[in-house]
Amino acid sequence: MKNRLGRAIVALIFLFLFGIYFYKQLGIRTFSDDIAFWGEATSLHPEGFEASSAVAEQNGTGAAASEAQPEPTPEPTATPEPTPAPIAFDLSSWEYMLVNGDHSIDQYVPAELVYLDQAVEALDIQTAYNQNRVAVDARIAQPLLDMAKACKDAGYPVFLSSGYRSYSEQSANFQRICANNGITDGKDANGHYITMPAGCSEHQTGLCCDITDKYREIKNDEIFQTDTYKWLKEHCAEYGFILRFPTGKEDITGVMNEGWHFRYVGLEAAKYIKENDLTLEEFWQRFGPAETAAETM
Numbered sequence: 134m135k136n137r138l139g140r141a142i143v144a145l146i147f148l149f150l151f152g153i154y155f156y157k158q159l160g161i162r163t164f165s166d167d168i169a170f171w172g173e174a175t176s177l178h179p180e181g182f183e184a185s186s187a188v189a190e191q192n193g194t195g196a197a198a199s200e201a202q203p204e205p206t207p208e209p210t211a212t213p214e215p216t217p218a219p220i221a222f223d224l225s226s227w228e229y230m231l232v233n234g235d236h237s238i239d240q241y242v243p244a245e246l247v248y249l250d251q252a253v254e255a256l257d258i259q260t261a262y263n264q265n266r267v268a269v270d271a272r273i274a275q276p277l278l279d280m281a282k283a284c285k286d287a288g289y290p291v292f293l294s295s296g297y298r299s300y301s302e303q304s305a306n307f308q309r310i311c312a313n314n315g316i317t318d319g320k321d322a323n324g325h326y327i328t329m330p331a332g333c334s335e336h337q338t339g340l341c342c343d344i345t346d347k348y349r350e351i352k353n354d355e356i357f358q359t360d361t362y363k364w365l366k367e368h369c370a371e372y373g374f375i376l377r378f379p380t381g382k383e384d385i386t387g388v389m390n391e392g393w394h395f396r397y398v399g400l401e402a403a404k405y406i407k408e409n410d411l412t413l414e415e416f417w418q419r420f421g422p423a424e425t426a427a428e429t430m
């Protein structure tokens with residue numbers, strides 16, 4: 134009986150110790166399996182990074198996760214921009230004709246003149262009272278009318294005051310204005326022309342037009358206050374025209390500032406001249422030798 138009890142106690146103690154041992158072994162295995170499981174899942178997940186990012190973004194930590202990633206290497210520029218061709222103008226072309234106090238065109242007459250009467254009637258643009266005075270070189274008639282119409286459509290009154298003038302008309306003009314101002318050379322006190330000698334007026338080319346406000350044919354500094362002038366100055370280059378005698382350039386053009394005198398030079402040159410704040414004289418200095426300018430005359 135005693136031995137049986139003793140064996141039973143020993144057996145219970147043995148079972149107890151075995152139980153503790155087994156429990157510890159089970160715990161270690163379970164902990165080890167956790168490590169193995171998560172490690173394996175992270176390393177073998179085919180979209181591990183994306184899945185992690187998605188979870189991170191849902192948790193509001195996406196930005197931090199993204200910042201941790203290295204910047205993608207920029208793609209090399211596929212093709213470099215072509216170098217723009219150097220701007221050049223063939224100054225022997227008709228639209229660049231240079232006329233000023235130093236460059237007379239003598240008795241030049243445009244090959245084809247057109248009168249604007251009918252066209253301006255259709256457009257409701259007013260011209261000088263003697264309509265036959267307003268003619269221009271046929272090559273600029275359409276751009277001039279387009280510009281005048283656009284100005285009128287923008288809400289500003291347009292008056293085409295003076296276009297082509299013949300050598301003899303300019304001669305008469307010169308005499309009259311000189312007499313009225315008590316001068317003989319056509320120049321003001323600053324030495325700038327207020328009227329050009331015959332042969333030296335741009336109006337003889339037929340490539341320009343004096344444009345003023347329809348209701349106030351102003352040909353003095355007051356024109357700078359008119360909306361018509363402001364619109365034309367801003368938009369004339371879009372039609373191939375330039376403001377020929379701008380304020381501040383009198384010593385270069387030799388002519389007093391004239392806010393009404395617009396000259397056709399073509400779209401490309403007008404854009405270039407406006408962007409570079411040039412006069413036609415400076416344009417010639419830049420793109421043609423002086424002797425070429427003289428030959429053209």
Ligand SMILES: [Zn+2]
Nearest residue numbers: 336342343394
């Ligand atoms: Zn003029």
